[in-house]
Amino acid sequence: ADELSFEEGQLLYVSDNDTDPNWWKAKCGEKEGLIPSNY
Numbered sequence: 154a155d156e157l158s159f160e161e162g163q164l165l166y167v168s169d170n171d172t173d174p175n176w177w178k179a180k181c182g183e184k185e186g187l188i189p190s191n192y
Contacts, residue, residue: 157186 159165159181165188169178176187 157181158175159187
């Protein structure tokens with residue numbers, strides 16, 4: 154998966170935060186990708 158781009162204030166749905174401690178799989182609208190866990 155690729156990194157997910159998003160704007161400040163947008164809501165993200167985290168669907169996986171167990172596979173990699175540094176990266177979470179998240180969805181923002183119709184887009185899905187990885188975000189740093191420290192965001």
